[in-house]
Amino acid sequence: MADIEKHLEKAEKYISKGKLLDAVQEYAAAYKLAPQNLDYLRSMGDLSAKGGKSEQALGYYGELFDKYCEKNDATRAVPLFRKSLQGVPQPPERVARLGLLLQRSRKNDEAAEAFRSALELFQKAGNAAGTLDALQRLAEIETENADTHIKLGEQATKQGKADIAAKAFLRAGQLLRPENPDRALEFLSRAYELAPERSTALSLAQSHVDRGHHKQAADLLMPLYAESEQDQAVLDTLSTALLAEKRLAEAEEVITTRYKASPDGYERMFELADIYCKEKKAEKAVEVLRRVKENLAAAKRQKEFIEKLEVVFKANDSLAPLAEFAASTFNEANQEGRYGMVLGKLFEMYCQGTEFARAADALERLIDIDPYDFANPKRLEALQGKIDEVRFRAVASRITSGATVTGQASVFAKSDEKVEEAAAAPAGPAQAQAVLEDLIVQAEIFVQYSLKAKAIEKLQKIHQMFPAEGSRNERLYKLFELSGYMPPGVTPPPPGGAPAEAAAAAAAPPPPATGGETVSDLAKISEITHVLYRQGTAKTVLHTAVSELGKYLKASRCLGALGRPGSPPSTAVEFCSPGVPQSPGPTVLKLLGLLGQQRLDPENGLVMDVNLTPDLKQVGSQSVLAMPLIDKEKQEPVGLIVLSQADRVRQWRPNEVYLLRAIADQAETAITNTKLRSLMKTFSVADASTGLLGRSSYLDCVVGEVSRAKTQGTPLVVALFELDKGNALMRQVGEGPMQKFMQQCGDAVLSTVRQNDLAIRYSATSLAVVLGDTTAQKVQPVVEKLRKQLAALKLPEGKDSLTFSAGVSEAAVRPDYDPLDIVTDVINRAEISLEEARKKGNAVVVR
Template identity: 35%
Template sequence: MKRLVALEPSERNLLRVGELSSELQDSKGAAAAFLKLAQLTENSGANAAQWYERAYSADSSDVEIALGYGKSLIAQGQVGAAIFVLEPHAKAGTASQELRETFAKALLAANRLSEAEPLLWQLFQLNPSRMQEITTLIGLFLDNNQDAEAVALARKLEQFQRGKGDRRALIASMQELAGKHRACPEMLEFMSELFNASNRESDYSQTLLKLFDLHCSLGNFAKAAECLDRAADVDPYESGHQKRLEILKGKIDDNRYKVIASRFTSLGKAESEPAKSDGPTLGAAALQDLMLQAEILVQYGMRSKAIERLQRIQELFPHEEDRNPDLHQLYLSAGMTPRYTDSAPAPVTPVSSAARASSNPSISLAAPVTGENTDVSHFTRVAEITRKLYRQSNADAVMTTSVNELGAQWKATRCVVAMRKPGLAPTAVREFCAEGFAKGESNTVAKVISAVQDLAISRGTLNISDALAAAELQPVREALATLGIASLLALPLSDGADHVGVLMLAQNTPRGWHSSDIVVLKTISDQIVNALNNAGLRRLVKSLSVTDEQSGLMKRASYLDLLMAETRRAIQQSTALTVVLVQFGKSSALVKENGEKAVEAAMQQIGQIIAANIRQNDLAFSYEMTTVALVLGETAEKEALMAVEKLRKLVEDVRISEKPLAFSAGVAEAIVRQQFDPVDIVTEVINRAELALDMAVAQGAGRVVNLAAETANAAVA
C-alpha cells in the first residue's frame, strides 16, 4: 500500500494507508499519512482540520504535526486547544521561529499577554522590523488595564531603539498608539519623557496637557499642577492655560498656585491677590512682555493704554523700578510716578536702593490721556507671536507660523510671506487663507508678490485701500481680481541693506489700515527676518545635502558658516555658545589595525547615535575621520560637560573588531560679547576647542578637558 501511495499520493490512497496503519497500531505511519493528507487537502483549498486532528492523535510528539494542528485550531477560534497543542514544543529549546510565532499568536488571541511578551520580544530582537508587533502588545496591555506591564515594555523598547540610535520610528509608533488606546497616567508620563528627551517640544507640551486633564478627572490636583507647570515652562502662551489655572484654584497650595500663575503673561486676566514683595517671584517673561507692550504704546502716543500695562507691572512687580533701569525709564516716558502705601508721592528718581515700603500699590498719573479707542489687542500679542517665531527650528516653520498668526490676528482674507530677491521670482511662499477662501495658484500669487514687493521697496510700506483701482497695481489687476484682493498692506522684509522678501495682508473688501497696526506689523516683520536668520541657515544647509546620509552628521565644509551663524545669534540674544570636539582614537592607527571600512562603519554608527540624541537646534559635524564636532547653542560649559557625559554613555557600546573605542573630548565655551567681532569669537573658540582636545588626548583615553579662556579679552576685534 505504501508503494502505491508513493506512485499515486492521492487523498484516497493516503486515507487508506492512514487507517490501515492505525489498525496495525503503526502510529508513526498513520501520523505521516494523515499529515500528508492534511497538507494535500489544505493545498487544494479545502478544510484539513480533521486530518490534522487525526495525525496529532496518532503522534502528538511530531513538531510539524503539532504546528499544523495548532494553526488549524487557531483558524477555528479554538485558541485554548491550540495553546495546549503547541506549548510543549514551543518551550523546547529547539523550537522553530514559525512555531514560536504561532504559539505567540495563540497566546495573544487568548489574552494571555504576559506569556506572549517574552516570545514576541525574542522575535523582535531577531528582526527589529517587527517593532509594530511590540507596540501592538503595548496597546493590548493598556486595553486590558495592565498599565505597569505596558509602560515596562515601552521603556524596554525605548532603550533598545536608543541603543540603535533610532528613536524616530519609536516616536511615530507611540504617537499612533496614544491615539488608538486608553490613556493612563503612567503611559502619558513615559511619553512626555520620550518627547522631552527627543526635543519634540510641541508633542511634549500636548502630552503634558493630556496628563493634566487625566489627573484632574482622577482628582489628583497636585499632579495636575505639576503637569501644568511643566507645560507652561515649554509654552506659556498655549491656549486654554487660564482655564486650566482656574481649575486648580482652591485645590492646591496657594503659594504653589501663584508660582504657576506667574508663568503666564496673561495673568492679569485671572483674579488674583495683590502681589507682595516677600511672596513668590513672578516670571521674568511676564515682566518683559508687559514692558514691551507698554513701550510700544508709549512710543506711538497711546499713553492711557500704556499706563494700564504699567499699572499691572506695579501690581505684580512692586519696586521693580529700583532694580531695573529700563523699567525706570519707561515710567519717565509715560509720565508716571509710582506711589506705595505709607510712602509719600514723589517723582520717579534715578534708581536707588531706598528702603521699600508696603506692597499695596497705587499710581499717580501725570497728564493722563483719554479717549483712545484703538484696539490694542494686536500690541499685546507682539511678544507672543515673536516668541512663537523664535521657537521654530526651520525657515518653513517660521514662515508658516507667521502667516497663520498674523492672518488670524488681523482677520485678513489672505496673509502671505514670501522670500524673494528684487528682480527674481519668489523662492519660497507661504499663504494663509481665511475660512471659505482657497489658496491662490502659485503663478498668480507670484505675480502679485513680485509687483507688491517692488513697490514696497521703492515707496516703503504699501497701504492701498482700493487695490483694483490703484494705478500702480494695474499691471497685476487681473491677478488681484482672481485672488479676490480689494485692499492690501505690504511691508518689505529686509536684512540690513538687503531686501529678502515681503509680508502682505490682503482683504476682499476695502480696508484702511490704522497706523498702530502698521507699527506692530513693522515690528513683527523685523522679528520674522531675525527668526529666519536664526533657524533658516541651519536647515537650508541641510536641504542642500551637506549632511552625510550614512552617519547623519553634517559635513566639515559647512562647519565655519554655521558656527558663524550660531555666534551671531548668540550675540544677538545674549546667550551662551559652546563648541565640543570628541575624538574616538587616532584615525591612522585605527585604519592600520582594522581597515578603513571598519572604521567608517563604526563612525557611521556613532554619528547616527549622536545625531539622534542631540537637541533639535544643536549641530553635529564630521570634523575628521574619527572626530565629531558639536556646536551647542544656548549652552554654557557646565551643561556642555553634562551633554558630553551623556554622549559618552550612549556610544560606549560601539566596537571595532570587538574592541571599545577610545573617547576623548575638548570643551570650549565661546566668549560672547556685544563689542567683539563674530569672526574673532569664532577663531578663538575653534583654536581653544582644538587645544582642549589635544590636552585630553595627551592625558589618556576617557579624559574630557574643559578649557576656559584665559581672559575675556581673548576675542577682542
C-alpha cells in the first residue's frame, strides 16, 4: 500500500511540473500493484492523450473499455467508447462487445448499428465464428427483418450449424409468407430439410396451402396429426388441405377433432357440409349439420347456426335432404321467412320428382305461414290431377277461405263448381273486412320496422284483393305513402267523407313526408338511439342527440337543455350548421324563456314562427320546433330539444315532428340510465387498491345492466380476467406487491373499456368487466387485446412471463325471461368459461 502511495505522490508532482508522460509511468506502476483500480488506467489514458501520445492513449482506453465490459458496466463503458474510441479503427470483438452492452441496455437501434459494424469487420478479417455470432445478435434484435435471418441461415449453413440455419430460414419464411409466398416456400423447405421438426413442418405446410399444393401439405401434416390431436393450428391447416383434395372422410375426422377441442372451429363444419353438398352427398352434409346444431344449441348460439345454415342452403338449394333439414330447423326456430323460402323450394323439388303427396304437405305448410300468398294458387294448379281429389279440395278451400281474388277461380273451378262460385263472388262484408284488417296490420308492422320490401309486397296483395279501398281508406292510403308504393289509380281519400273537390279546396297542410323519407326516418331513429345508449354522461347524450338531429333534419341550430321549466338550465348544448354562429348565453336563455311561456305538447311539441311570434327574430330564428323531455316515472318535463331555422319560415313536416318526439323520448331514457349508472358507481364500495368497484357491487351491477339491456333490447356481456397461477405468485411475492400489480391491472382496464362499461375487482387476482350494447362475438377481440395488455404488465418483484386467462359470457336477454334468471345464468356461464380457460392456461373461452 505504501508503494502505491509513493507512486501516486510522484505522479502528482510530475503533473504539477508538466511532466505528463513521467506521471503516466508512475500511474502504470501503481496500476500494476492494484489492477482492480481502473481509475489508474483511466488516468494513464487521459495523461497520454494530453501528452500527445494518441496511440498510447487509445491502447489504455481500449483496455479500460474491455475491463468495463468484463464487469458489464454499460454506464461507464458506452460513454468511454463514444468519447474516446469511436471513429478510430477497433478490433471487431470490441465493437461486438459494445453492441452486446447496448443490447442489454435495451438500446436496440444503437446495438444493431454496432453489430453491423462488427459484422463488416469480422467478414473482412475472414473470422467465420465472429461473423456468425454478429448475425445471431442482429437477428435477435431485428426479429422482423427477413434479410437478416436469411444471411444468418446462409452463414450457419456454411459453418455446418444446421440447427441455427434451420431456425433462421424458418423465421425468414414466416416473415416472407404474406408478401412473397414463393420465396417463403423456398426458405421453409430449406429449414425443413435441415431440421424436420413439428413447427417447421407446420409452417411449410401452411406455405404449401398458400401456393395451392394441398397434397404436399396433407402429407406433411398427417404424421403430426397422428402424434397429437390437440394442436389447433395443425388441425386447421390439415383440414383445409384435405377439403381442397376432396379427401372428405379424413377431413371430417380432423374437423370433428378440431371442433371438440374448441367450439370456435364450428365454421369449418359448415364448409365441410357445403363440400359434401357439392359432391352430391347431401345425407352426409345433414349428419354434419345436425351435430353442429346440437352443440351450438347447447351453447345457446342458435342464431349463428341459423344464419350459417341459410348460407349453405342457398348455395345448394336443389338437394331435398338438406332442404328438409333446413325447413325443420327454421320451423323450430320460428323463422317464418326462411321457413317459407325453403318450403317453396321443397314444393318445386317434390313436383319435379313426382312426389306429389309430399308437395301437397309442403303447400299446406306454406298456407299456414301465409294464406294470402298469391303463389299458392299456382302451386295448387300444379297438383291438380296428381293428388287425391278430396285432399285437393281441402287444400283449395284453405286458399280461398280468406281471399276474394277472382283470378283464383280458374284454378278452383277445375276442381269444384261450388268453389268457383265462391271464389268468383265477393265474400261477405264481415269476412272481407276481417281479411282487410289483418293485412293492413301486417303492413303496418313491416313499415314500423323499416321492412320496406315486405311492406310493399303486402300492400300489393291488398290492392289486388281490394282495388278501390286505397281511395276511401285513409289508413291504407297513408301506408301506401309511407312505403313509397302508390298503385295506379289510387287517389287521396276525402277527409271525413268529404268529396274530393272540397278536399282540394281546403287549405294545404305542410307537405307530407314521402314513403322513402319515412322509412329513412325510422332507420335514423334506430341508428341515433343506438348511439345515445353508448354515451356515458347526461351531457354527452344530449350533445349527441342535438348533433344528430340538427345534421339529419338540416336545421340551422338544434338546442338541448336540461332543467325544470321556468328555471335556468343545468346543462345546455347547441348544434350549429356550417356558417351559422353559436348563440350567446343570453340569447339561449331568452329563447328558453319564450318557450317557457308556452305549453309544450308531449306528443306534437310546439311550433312557432316569426309571423305569430315576432320576438323570435331577437334570438336569431325564423321558426322553431320544440319537444319536451318527459320523465317517464313522474310524467314531468325535465328538459327540451329545440330545432331552429334561421334563414326562413320552415313548414315542419309531420314525420319530422315524429322523429323529434322519438329521439327526445330515447334521449330522456338514455340520460336517466347514465344517471342511474353514475349513482351505482357512487354508492358502490370501491376497491381501495385498484379504484375499481368492489366485489360486493358485482351482483348489483349485473342486475342493473341486465334490466337496462332487457328494457332497451340490447345485448350484454360479462368478461372475467384472472392471473394464471395468481395464488401461487401471491405466496411468492407477498400481498403488498400483488396489490400494486392489481392496481396496474385496474388502470389498464379503465383505460381500455368504454365509459359505460363497469369494471369490478372480482378477487385478489382477478377482475370482472360488464360490457353493455355488444355481443360476445364482437367483444372477443377487445377481450383478447385487454388480456395481452394485462399480461404485459410486470410484478414489482420483476417476475416475467405472466399470463391471464379470460372467460366470456353473453347474457340471454329475452323479453319473456325473468331478469334474475338471466343474471344467474350469465354469471354462472362466465364462471364456467373462466374455469375452462384456467385449465387451458393463457386462453379465452366464450360460452
